[in-house]
Amino acid sequence: MKVELQVTPKITITAESDTCEDAFTQLAEMSQVFGNGKCEKCKCEDLEFVRREVAGQGKKSYTYYELRCKNYECKAKLKFSKSDDGDFYPQRYQRTKDADGKPTYVFDDDGRKIQAGKWGWVRWNKDTGQEE
Numbered sequence: 001m002k003v004e005l006q007v008t009p010k011i012t013i014t015a016e017s018d019t020c021e022d023a024f025t026q027l028a029e030m031s032q033v034f035g036n037g038k039c040e041k042c043k044c045e046d047l048e049f050v051r052r053e054v055a056g057q058g059k060k061s062y063t064y065y066e067l068r069c070k071n072y073e074c075k076a077k078l079k080f081s082k083s084d085d086g087d088f089y090p091q092r093y094q095r096t097k098d099a100d101g102k103p104t105y106v107f108d109d110d111g112r113k114i115q116a117g118k119w120g121w122v123r124w125n126k127d128t129g130q131e132e
């Protein structure tokens with residue numbers, strides 16, 4: 001079976017499988033990555049997929065995946081992460097590092113993850129020196 005789903009005005013994703021469960025899984029994974037059709041900061045729909053490799057100076061190199069708003073006045077971005085088991089997903093919540101230097105989320109007083117920027121879309125704020 002082949003299932004097509006239009007997730008934004010510009011992007012259609014396709015899953016192919018013999019089972020509904022597998023097709024569902026494929027659509028779920030793809031839609032969380034490709035279903036972001038607009039910048040949540042300024043609502044602009046002119047976005048670009050950015051992939052860049054940054055070689056650390058004597059350290060491990062990293063590959064960054066971002067969806068970037070092409071509105072020059074905005075330039076917000078939605079970053080993506082890859083989990084240890086290969087899941088590829090948007091970073092919608094604030095992160096920090098634990099005592100061992102391992103990435104972890106920031107939680108509020110009720111134990112809920114705190115949203116980064118506007119549903120993960122962040123911009124550099126030079127006044128505060130952080131992404132908001």
Ligand SMILES: [Zn+2]
Nearest residue numbers: 039042069074
């Ligand atoms: Zn924007």
